[in-house]
Amino acid sequence: MDVLSEAIKWFGLGVSVVPVRSRSKVAAVRWTEYTRRLPTPEELIRWFARPLFRNYGVICGKRHGQPGYLAVLDFDNLDAGLDWLLSMRTQTYTVATARGLHAYFITDEPAQTTNFAGGNLKGNGYVMAAGSVHPSGAIYTVLTDAPIANIRSIREVLPDLPEPEPVKREPRPPAILSKPEPQDAWESAEWQRPNLIETIRARFDLRDFLMGARKTDASGRWWLARCPLHDDHNPSMWIDAERQLCGCYAGCNGGRPMDIVNLAAALWNCSNSEAVERLRQML
Numbered sequence: 001m002d003v004l005s006e007a008i009k010w011f012g013l014g015v016s017v018v019p020v021r022s023r024s025k026v027a028a029v030r031w032t033e034y035t036r037r038l039p040t041p042e043e044l045i046r047w048f049a050r051p052l053f054r055n056y057g058v059i060c061g062k063r064h065g066q067p068g069y070l071a072v073l074d075f076d077n078l079d080a081g082l083d084w085l086l087s088m089r090t091q092t093y094t095v096a097t098a099r100g101l102h103a104y105f106i107t108d109e110p111a112q113t114t115n116f117a118g119g120n121l122k123g124n125g126y127v128m129a130a131g132s133v134h135p136s137g138a139i140y141t142v143l144t145d146a147p148i149a150n151i152r153s154i155r156e157v158l159p160d161l162p163e164p165e166p167v168k169r170e171p172r173p174p175a176i177l178s179k180p181e182p183q184d185a186w187e188s189a190e191w192q193r194p195n196l197i198e199t200i201r202a203r204f205d206l207r208d209f210l211m212g213a214r215k216t217d218a219s220g221r222w223w224l225a226r227c228p229l230h231d232d233h234n235p236s237m238w239i240d241a242e243r244q245l246c247g248c249y250a251g252c253n254g255g256r257p258m259d260i261v262n263l264a265a266a267l268w269n270c271s272n273s274e275a276v277e278r279l280r281q282m283l
């Protein structure tokens with residue numbers, strides 16, 4: 001599937017997409033910005049033309065420049081999802097997920113993220129788009145290639161949807177007085193040297209270099225793999241997929257945590273700057 005043309009289709013629907021790191025569900029950009037605006041065509045080309053990213057997320061919620069809201073019914077179980085799909089009169093765009101399915105709708109009324117028996121309704125945040133690879137290796141695959149159905153409210157297709165919890169009034173966070181955060185890596189082209197390391201961190205996943213890494217917790221943050229730096233018979237390399245750090249329980253690299261550059265340098269037995277150069281050639 002050509003990610004760029006898919007991304008452009010979403011753009012045409014007034015729906016934002018964001019790149020997601022490989023073998024994860026973690027966005028490679030500050031995705032909340034794209035709840036407020038669509039990515040520019042230049043951003044889409046930078047993210048998806050080569051393609052730098054194969055995984056991408058579709059942002060739910062208010063559409064940009066067009067009426068209505070994107071809402072996705074996320075069924076945890078494929079059988080239950082298919083039963084529901086067959087019982088529904090309206091056809092809509094659906095995607096098989098690792099275990100269940102996503103049914104996409106454009107609603108007149110805003111949808112609030114709500115759990116229901118067997119899944120949840122996503123009214124905000126993002127869902128992994130068709131063509132993306134789930135951390136388990138499963139590929140999100142289009143089941144029904146129909147246009148997204150336009151409905152008044154999700155209750156039209158899921159009458160049992162529980163009432164959303166009343167919105168808790170969070171105290172307003174204090175105004176941020178410090179300097180604005182440094183520019184996002186993707187705000188500058190990847191060939192610009194000063195942000196090269198940021199770009200490398202965004203583009204590669206440690207697990208690309210640690211074959212057979214296995215998830216050890218439900219959140220998907222912590223993984224274990226055989227350490228490639230010593231003759232490892234037990235998986236001794238821990239991986240924090242969220243922060244993209246890893247380390248060896250047996251004490252490789254002096255027991256210090258490594259990021260992608262440190263790991264590549266250790267694997268290739270070269271300096272960090274040589275590793276950056278070799279990783280750049282792989283971008």
Ligand SMILES: [Zn+2]
Nearest residue numbers: 227230248252
């Ligand atoms: Zn080791």
